Amino acid sequence: MNINLHKIILSISLITFALFSNATVKPASIFTNHMVLQQQSKVAIWGWAKPSSKLKIITSWNKESYSVNTDTEGKWKVKIATPSAGGPYTIEFNDGEKLILSDILIGEVWFCGGQSNMELPMKGYKGQPNIGSNEAILKSKNPNIRLYTVPTSSVTERKDNSKASEWKLSEPEVVSNFSATAYYYGKLLHEILDVPVGIINDSFSGSSIEAWMSPEDLKPFPEIKIPFKTDSIKEVSRTPTTLYNGMLYPVIGYGIKGAIWYQGESNYERPDQYENLFPAMVSSWRKNWDIGEFPFYYAQIAPYNYAQLAPFHKGGKYNSAFLRDAQRKSLSKIPNAGMAVLMDIGEENMIHPSRKKEGAERLAYLALSETYGVKGFNAKSPLYESLTIDKNTAVVKFKDVANGLTSFSKQLSLFEIAGADKKFYPAKAVIKGSSVVVSAEEVKNPIAVRYAFKDFVIGDLFGNDGLPVSSFRTDDWDN
Incomplete structure (x- = not known):
């Protein structure tokens, strides 16, 4: 991108930000300038405007105009048709007052969820490195890769909207703090597919799988206590339904090609239960997203000496190999799925393997082979x-x-x-x-x-x- 074009885009962004801050129309937090929309599909857009009014939406790529009526609370939702990859484009909203979202790209969008091994940023955690990250961060400037992080939120009641965040262009300062697994994954997809790529990071360190599931999902598991709306949250990342309520429910429905998942460490003590929870979660996500049986690729947790964690369980099914086996067996229970194996990159005394690039690229291999049909290489572990x-x-x-x-x-x-x-x-x-x-x-x-x-x-x-x-x-x- 040349300097003059960058200045023009920056100026448009500043203008539209000023409009947005005063506009009646407020798209949900995940819809911002610089976002990437899934190509060649009908993607949902939703938000709020004047109650009981008519909202007009115009997409610049085809000059198509959409009209939608808001309800008594001002809520609205509409699906818009997207072309093949390209951009930048704009979307104009008008309910009597105008809002324009600018610098929108059309390409491939992937949702990335999980716990700390997904959350771990490119720069690493303190004392927990991501090998090779410094050079990768330095070389990360690419306006055709866009990154979005859903802010952490653990609540006992479903939220219609997530906390404010924004889509950002890939560049060193942004990438340094973005999920390493998600970034490396998106980078390889962009390199091979040569289209814009949008990556959504929706992860929370230490989270259990049941925290990402709804009360309806958990009904078949009576042993799991679902909190009441008035309950206090003692474990922000491990209380059932709370991350679903605050971080997942508000963004479900955003147009994606598929999802990747890196989680399981916080459930290692309950492998038999996980073997049923995991497929149930994926099934529920697909149903609620309402875009069909989208591809779902996940990382098998890496070997690690879990006995060193309190309460220092040893023996029997406290061996994390049982959780890895539950993930392995889930392949036969989850259609259109794939598993990236990390048996060679685990670390005995570090639960966050420092070779994040290898794991992320193995997930990308699965997508490139199984979703995008790239031939001539192998993507699956035996x-x-x-x-x-x-x-x-x-x-x-x-x-x-x-x-x-x-x-x-x-x-x-x-x-x-x-x-x-x-x-x-x-x-x-x-x-x-x-x-x-x-x-x-x-x-x-x-x-x-x-x-x-x-x-x-x-x-x-x-x-x-x-x-x-x-x-x-x-x-x-x-x-």
Whole structure:
């Protein structure tokens, strides 16, 4: 973007800001100058204007005029048609007083949710780095990447609007404080698709999944206590429904292509419950967004020594591998979904892996392959498919093995095998095509195999493309 054009856009923005501050028409907080709208679709826009009046909306890309009546409280909502990628454009609102939103791009929009591993900014947290971020931040200026952060809000009653925020152009000062996972994801999409990309970050550190779900979503889970409107919130990020009320409900319906999700650490103690909560949440989001079964890609939580966190649980299902397994099994329960595996980038004493770029780009691989149809590369980690017993050996077969399995010439050391006594022993494991043959002298009649099924572990089995295999178990035992 040349300097003169930038000055013109800045001047228009200042003028429209002045208009907005005095205008009757007030679009919801997520609709601001510099926003990106999803291309080639009908996107919802909503907000407030004069009560019981007629609001006229004109979109500059096609000069189309839309009329909508406001209700007695002034609320309105309308869907507008968007063209193929391009811009900048304007949208004019008029209920007797005029408001213009400017510098709007049309492109690909993705919603990014979760807890601290999604929230962690490009610059990192204090004492918790994001490797390579300094150079990435320095090179981040790009007017065709736009970033929006939903402000944190934890409340017991649904809010029609989120706190004020604004869409910002990608540049070092902005990117430094924006979600690293979300930024790296959007950057790679823009690089490959060559269209404007809008990224919405809606995350809250330490949040549990039930905090992002509505009371209706949680009815099948009577063990989860839903707060009353008058209740105090003791845990702002872990109280059921409160983040849904304050941060998600106000923006549901904004036109998106799909969503990415990085969460689960705060639910690691309840893997069986998570296995049902997670698909229920995704199903509810899709229903409420009302744009069909949009793609949903998520990061499997990275290995970490959770026993060092209070209340210092050890053993049994407090092993976070059970939560990773719940996420793995969710792939068969959530249509149009994909999972980015992080088995090789976990850190024993840091719950926030410092290699954020790898995880984000693995999520982007899934979108580029599955949503956008880019060919010639592999996007999926090999996934456990079946177990066959052959005398004293177990043969583990994998799917999504595009070009074979590899340990990069290292001996596989993370497989375990068990017989009817349910006692697991370290196993010898050998790669045979798209399978791994597993055995141990102590187990003459094997019935179960586990791989990398530890709280903290660094995976040693990969697809030939370098994407790591998820930890898994073939059994359903309680510990």
